[in-house]
Amino acid sequence: MKRRDFLRTSAVATSGLALPWSAALASITSRRVVILGAGLAGLAAAWELVQAGHEVVVLEAQTRPGGRVLTLREGFAPGLFAEAGAMFFTDHAQYLMRLVQHFGIPYESIFAPSLPYAHGDALFHLQGRRLRVTPDGDVDWPYELTAEERKLGPFGIVNKYLFSAFAGMDAPVSGTLPDWLLEQDDKTLLEFAAERGASPGAQKMIRHGNWFGARSDTASAASTLTADLAAIQDVAPLAFVGGSDVLPRAMASQLGQRIRYGAEAVRIEQGRENVEVVVRSVGRQDRVVADRVVCAIPFPVLRDIEVAPALSPAKQAVVNGLQYHCVTRVFLQMRQRFWENEGVAGNASTDLAIGEVQQQPPIRTQAQGDRAILEAHARWDGEPPALEGMAEDERLHYVLEEMAKVHPGVGRYFEGWQSKNWQGDRWARGAYSLYRPGQISSWLPEASRQEGRIHFAGEHTSIFNTTMEGAVESGVRAAREIDEG
Ligand SMILES: Cc1cc2nc3c(=O)[nH]c(=O)nc-3n(C[C@H](O)[C@H](O)[C@H](O)COP(=O)(O)OP(=O)(O)OC[C@H]3O[C@@H](n4cnc5c(N)ncnc54)[C@H](O)[C@@H]3O)c2cc1C
Incomplete structure (x- = not known):
């Protein structure tokens, strides 16, 4: 090829x-x-x-x-920190891995992509509904899907319409793009998925049911397939144990x-x-x-x-x-990982204005005890979401209310918060190109x-x-x- x-x-x-x-x-x-x-x-x-x-x-x-590799350490309880910028990588990142190995920086895998349920049942909040997904559970997805797509669910849909495109094809390697990937530059990731048979409902599922969805309807598919999909294909996401x-x-x-x-x-x-x-x-x-x-x-x-x-x-x-993409991250310190009692993951994909919900730090250590940070990770590149124009106090109340739709009871465990708005950072003026x-x-x-x-x-x-x-x-x-x- x-x-x-x-x-x-x-x-x-x-x-x-x-x-x-x-x-x-x-x-x-x-x-x-x-x-x-x-x-x-x-x-x-x-x-x-x-x-x-x-x-x-x-x-x-x-x-x-x-x-933009920025680990927030001050202002959180002992053992807690939050990544305001880069958090995940994989061992497909060969330039990065060489530095990591040379400097002996400890890292660990979060979980394998094939094991989305490793930290509890997967959580979604889509079209006004909280959806809890067990490995063999039947979920009434709020989109018009074909019978096959309904069975596949969000992870199967990504495998069928996106990851399968890499089978037998050259992968992008440092500085070179195989022709088949460059040819996808004239469309977005959702248009690419549509060409491969994804129904309009499945496209919505890709858009709102994945962390990379925020770029799927505006960025070049050559970019998203290379930087997002190829990077995570068949490998476990990794994070730095002591912070990025x-x-x-x-x-x-x-x-x-x-x-x-x-x-x-x-x-x-x-x-x-x-x-x-x-x-x-x-x-x-x-x-x-x-x-x-x-x-x-x-x-x-x-x-x-x-x-x-x-x-x-x-x-x-x-x-x-x-x-540049806009990203605002709001970090809520939680006295307990109360979601674990319910058997669900801290992370969740949503179509709410708070965006993705992520648990931080990504690697759990003894030092953090029962505490953790729940993060609202809002990303956009057009009309800003509701929380963007708000004063600080108003934003906190709004985020807590929205977070409660995903993790009911969050207010009882909330201890304090910090946030990072990348478009307002004068040395970056945006999150990434x-x-x-x-x-x-x-x-x-x-x-x-x-x-x-x-x-x-x-x-x-x-x-x-x-x-x-x-x-x-x-x-x-x-x-x-x-x-x-
Ligand atoms: C919210 C968010 C989440 C991310 N998540 C991930 C992730 O999970 N995985 C991943 O791999 N990547 C992630 N990234 C992307 C990653 O952080 C960046 O791609 C990378 O850190 C960019 O490095 P850089 O050196 O190109 O730019 P920068 O890190 O922006 O470095 C530029 C430097 O130039 C300095 N500077 C600016 N103006 C001047 C000036 N006039 N004079 C002197 N110095 C100046 C700045 O202070 C800064 O230190 C994320 C980024 C953000 C913002």
Whole structure:
């Protein structure tokens, strides 16, 4: 089967290297490189470049590394923490796994996708009804389904119309998309499912009965099949035992003083000999001169950075036009995992404005005792859900009321809350990139394309966009461009 060398990178070897990919970077000339952003993309680029003998400075506007890998630890009871950003990955994420293994970061599987009932009966709240699903139970799904779809239920429907498409086909591997996947760029995931026979009711089930449903009617199917479906196909979801931020923190501590925190890049000036970045820190402004820049910050933030001379019109159009998903996460601390007494999972898929319900932390430890966090995970990319425009107190009451529809009695166990709204985060301005139909073919190559001395990294420049894997892959790709170019 044909594989399109989509982003001019090649697949990493799957064995043999002691350090991730570094042997592939055979630098002759040491370059001075300034990296904008200490998210996973910037850190991966820095790590690679340092291994290859280059001189690196990372400018990070915040006082911590990790960007959208953000573990909230303060303000919860002992042993509890909440992932406000990235939480899950699988061992299909080969770039990420190499870093995880190199830095010895502990992780565990949550449960196998083939065992959706491992943490109790599955829960849904759809069309105004709470639905509890046992492995062999007969559920009256509130959608018009064919007799076969009714029997299959939500997990069977995803297997039949989506996962089965991968049988006998090439999988996407780091930087390359097989042709069959690229051909799905002209449609959404729901249109793809419809082509494969999904009834309108089954499409609604895919949209509201799965965590990836929020992107299924707006994003390119080439993107969702690659970043969401291929990533979880036939493997168990994994999570970091001590919180996702352990990985960027481990990388950052190795990079040490090469990272400047509280350093906001405000202007990039390219010249014939070098490139200069104007940096604003508390109380001062200075310049960092380098041979190359890796710009590893989200495009909505880049829009406000001056670039001289200006980026090409084609690149600027993508920087200005690329949309981002909106995500608001509300974390409710619970005195007890009371849902376990009922024999149901903490997690639930809903079509309520609170979105997906998730139990956190994803890996249970002794230290958290009987407590846990129930999270409302609202995602959208059009009209905002009701909770978005509310004042804090009003939002809490609303979320508690909605959560009670899924987990009756939640108010009795509620102890406190925190929330994270990614569109309001000035260093992200959105949760993750949204490539609409047609844009994986036309915009993604442009997003990742080098402009003179400026290289571009970040999840939004990878075929695994929206993921940690995409961020790491893009950082390695940018490092290679610099090392080889
Ligand atoms: C709600 C949510 C859930 C997610 N869930 C998952 C998941 O379960 N699994 C998964 O794999 N992925 C998940 N992701 C995606 C994952 O977190 C991202 O793809 C990845 O972390 C992005 O890394 P990055 O380096 O590209 O960007 P970022 O992490 O955004 O890093 C960019 C960095 O640049 C800094 N910066 C911005 N502007 C400037 C400036 N002017 N000067 C200097 N520094 C600047 C920022 O502070 C930030 O540290 C999720 C993301 C969100 C938001």
